Amino acid sequence: MEFPEPPECPVCLQPYESTLTIPRVLACGHSACEACIGRLPNAFPNTIRCPACTQLLKLPKPLSSLPKNIDLLRFSSLLLNEDPPLQPKTANSLQEPKSDSSIFSTAVWPREFYLYWSSWILPENSVSTEPRNSGYNFTDDFCYLLHGCLTKCLRNHDVMSSGNPAEKEEVCLLKLGISIHKDENYCKFKCSYEVKVLRVLYEMAYRERNELDLILHANSRHHGVCKVYGFWYCEDANSVYLVCPKFETNVSMFTDLISDEKGCIKSWAMVGLDICEAVINLHLQGVSIGCFGASCFGMDEFGHTHVDICETLVAIRRFRKMITCYENLAVGLENENLTECLFVSPEAMFGFLKTEGVQIDYTVDVWSLASLLLWILIGEPFAQEMKVYLRYIIEFDEMRCDLFGWYTEWMERTVNLFERQLKPEFIPLSDIFCKCLDFNPENRSPVIELWKSLREVIVKPDVDVLTNLKQGQQTIY
Known part of the structure; x- marks a missing residue:
């Protein structure tokens, strides 16, 4: 009974x-x-x-x-x-409910948060990652990218980014956070795949989540910014990743190519135009990266340059880790490969060092962009000058030296290296780079001015269609 x-x-x-x-x-x-x-x-x-x-x-x-x-x-x-004989009670029939809230649903976010972010979650079995060693430490991979491929074609309703990523397309994954909750092993409810992703996003700092939001929407609106497919949860790593397409090459390949090529200035200017357009498109969306390195710009199968979001964010993490982990930063710089490092403006460097009263805006990208273009053209001599610059910026407070005076001398040496690579008719190009590298951010030229100067290397002003159109419009009106 x-x-x-x-x-x-x-x-x-x-x-x-x-x-x-x-x-x-x-x-x-x-x-x-x-x-x-x-x-x-x-x-x-x-x-x-x-x-x-x-x-x-x-x-x-x-x-x-x-x-x-x-x-x-x-x-x-x-x-x-x-009586107990009439109704035997199980061991947990009168179990006292745990006072900790983790035994209940952890979906404590508002409904608006769910509706906004859930549309960026990729299907659970949509990504396959490359196998890793059995001793791999998942907690140390915030400064490294995970690689894999899509296991299914993502339709428009599966992904918010423009286009339909194809099956077997190679992707890179940037770790955003670990989905761990206290007393999770004792929860009465097993969190769904979607909840694990949303919990990591919800527990992010507001500033980090706002920056992530800007990146997600910048990728789908303009050329020059790599697509972002969305968020994916890896069961093995218990972590949430940002999934982006993988680029086979980046702009660092042009360093040796341009240095071996005759008449390399025009090839270099072509590369610079593409990079400038990618950065301008970011700025139009209100996104400023702060510092660029060679790995931050990937190239697609058509040779177009894109800002590689995953590579850019992981490069910034590495640089920040280098600053915080090395007791002697000068030694740390010597151990870093500059092609994997960043070109950091003075004010951005002070920001990394947590110096008070530092304001960061779009001009930091101008400085970093100009330095990257100089490195592509000049190569190793400029890399050595960049190491000298970074070492001095780090140590100048202890030496109590005239930073502005030293920086002016350093910039003159850098411009001299640049002018040696230029033909006489291109010497005026050094003026725009001097403005881009100015110590005072307010004096730097915007990226569009650098773009115009590089365009004049390829297309002379008297035969430039854009210039003629502007003059025609002024005549008509």
């Missing part, structure tokens, strides 16, 4: 009783224990969803103002007080 079971809370599944699991009646008529009602996620301020019928209900304060369900308490007490 089967005996009736006592009524239980629909959330924690514990039988109702008068001390720990007091049933409270909600406005819709359903009941849940007082402890669970207090821990239910708030869809909107002072509201909850009924765990039984999912209606939105007003949440009174205090919770004890909700009426007790006397009938459920009486019925439960009758069944729980029966």
Whole structure:
């Protein structure tokens, strides 16, 4: 003969009783224990969803103002007080509910947050990663990219970015966070794939999440910024990743190519034009990277240059780690390969060193961009000068030297290296680079001015279609 079971809370599944699991009646008529009602996620301020019928209900304060369900308490007490032989009780039938909120649903974010970010979550089995060594430490891979490929074609409803990524397309993955919650092993509910992704995003600092939002929307609106497919959760690493397409080459390949080529200035200017356009498109979306390196610009199969978001973010992480981990930063710079490092403006460097009173804007990208173009053209001599510059910026406070005077001399040496690579007719090009490398950010030229100067190397002003069109418009109007 089967005996009736006592009524239980629909959330924690514990039988109702008068001390720990007091049933409270909600406005819709359903009941849940007082402890669970207090821990239910708030869809909107002072509201909850009924765990039984999912209606939105007003949440009174205090919770004890909700009426007790006397009938459920009486019925439960009758069944729980029966003789043990008539109704054997399981070991956990009267288990005290855990006071920690982790036994309940961890979806504590607002509904607007869910609707906004859930559209960027990739399907669970959409990415396959390359195998790693058995001793691989997943907690140390924030400064490295994970590589893999798509296992299915992502349709428009699966991914927010423009275009339909094809199956077997190679991708790179940037680690955003680890999905770990205290006492997760003792949770009564197993978090879904979607919840694990959203929890990492929700626990990010507001500034980091806002920057991520800018990157996501910049990628789909303009040429020159690599696509971002979305977020993917890796079960093995228990981590959430940002998924982007993988580029086979980056602009560092042009250093040897241009140095071996006759008449290399025009080839170099062509590369510079593409890079400038990619950065301009970022600025149009309100995104400033802060510093660029050779690995930050990837090239697609058509030879077009794109800002590689994953490579850029991981390069910044490496540089920040180098600054924080090396006791002697000068030694750390000697151990770094500059092609994997960044070209960092003075004010950006002070920002990395957490110097107070430093303001960062789009001009830091101008400085970094000009330095990258000089490195592509000049090569190793400029790399050595860059190491000298970084070492001095780091140590000048201890030496108490005239930073501005030293920087002026350093910039003159750099420009001299540049002018040696130029033919006489291109010497005026050095003026725009002097402005881009100016110590004072307010004196630097915008990226569009650098773009115009590089364009004049390829197309003379008297035969430039854009110039003629502008002159024609001025004549007409």
